[in-house]
Amino acid sequence: MVAMSVSDRAGLPRVLSLAQPTADSLHLGNFLGALRQWVPLQDDHDAFYGVADLHALTVEAEPAVRVDRSLRSAAQMLAAGVDPQRSTVFLQSHVPEHTQLMWVLATMTGFGQASRMTQFKDKSARFGADATNVGLFTYPVLMAADILLYQADRVPVGEDQRQHLELTRDLAVRFNGRHGTTFVVPEPHILPSVGRIADLADPSAKMSKTSSSPSGIVELLDEPKVNIKKIRSAVTDSEREIEFDEERKPGVANLLTILSALTGTSVEVLVKELAGRGYGDLKGAVADAVTAFATPYRERTLELMGERTELQAILADGADRARAVASATVAEVYRKIGLVQPRI
Incomplete structure (x- = not known):
């Protein structure tokens, strides 16, 4: 079977997933649980895979570290088998429409609904209100924008992200109800479980970048x-x-x-x-x-990180493809909510 290129994928269901670049390396648990399972989806989906570098701003890091981690995350996607000839691979910050749509959706999200997001409640309870930034509070709204921007049919998620996807679906239905059909209401694509990957030194605990020794x-x-x-x-x-x-x-x-x-x-x-x-x-x-x-x-x-010309070219091409879809979505949203369209 001849693999289809990105340009041949019109009519296929669209899948969207982003990975947050908050570590220098993927560990075996998150690779087996997520990234490895993105690869076969390229065979029969129009796949958009991104590095969620805007989401990563909720975690403190030095600027040079952020740059390195974002590029490492993209390089690891490619090393794992994500094929830029069959998938659109991009950095979230290279597509400004993410934050443009996020603001529109934020004005439609109730404070109470956002406050009930489990991950925000857990982290704010753990670190306290003064150490919890507003970006963490609005994180699920940006995630909703990530998904709706590309009219994704399916979103690979684990159980820890299911609540965020439900918010995304709620916002899509809410917007469509007020302004006419605009967004695809995405379905969760629950990744097949490979089983729980535990800490080698403490098999009662999950292998985790933040809690494992x-x-x-x-x-x-x-x-x-x-x-x-x-x-x-x-x-x-x-x-x-x-x-x-x-x-x-x-x-x-x-x-x-x-x-x-x-x-x-x-x-x-x-x-x-x-x-x-x-x-x-x-x-x-x-x-x-x-x-x-x-x-x-x-x-x-390491080859991609050592000579970054190829990696940068792949990400630039992916950003162009992503913006072609994202800009059309934002233009339609702006028109429907009553924002004056710029002259061309």
Whole structure:
């Protein structure tokens, strides 16, 4: 089958997803849970994949760090298999229509509705009102603008983002009801679960950039030997038998989940193949699978970051494609709400 280019994708359902660049490297958990699953959607969707660098402003960072992380995020998308010939890849800040539509939607969002967003409530409760910025409060409205701007049919989300997507759907229905059909009301595309990827050092906790210890998290851009050492030191238990039991043997279950996700072999088959062998064999198999995937991924990411001409060209082209769609949406919205149109 010949892969369709971006220009051939008219009529396909549109999918939109953005990744926030708040770390120097993706870790194994967020790669398996999200980015890896963007790639097959390119086959039968008009895919728009962006780096949410405006959203990342809600987290403090030095300007040079922001630049590096944004470009690293884009490079990692490409290294993972996102194809700029089949998908539109762009930086959110390169498309000013995101914030233009966000302001319109903000005027239609009730304060109470915004206040009930779980992530805002959790973070403001954790850090206190004085340490919580207004950008964090309006974050879900900008996310709604991200989605509605491109008339996305489907949005890949995990359960933690479902509430934000419901706000997006509410705003689309509200605007359409007041001003006539304008926005596609997006449907959630719940990503198939690969299982919970746990902290290697504490398998009772999720692998997380913010809460995992350095020994518990597999950074995909680390040297292979660093991650091999972490996997070899992963917490298991005092027994020897390899079986999948998340309650009694969470460390072993986590290693089996990772191995299954990376090899495409079911956990049940892996357990049979490893019967009679020890935890060292399981850890060795996981280390080999992670290395086999992460080595070319890391090399391609660093290649793009080392010579940025190709990366910058891809992002510039993606921004042009994105703006072609986004500007049409904003022009229609402005006309319908009664803003004077500029002379051309």
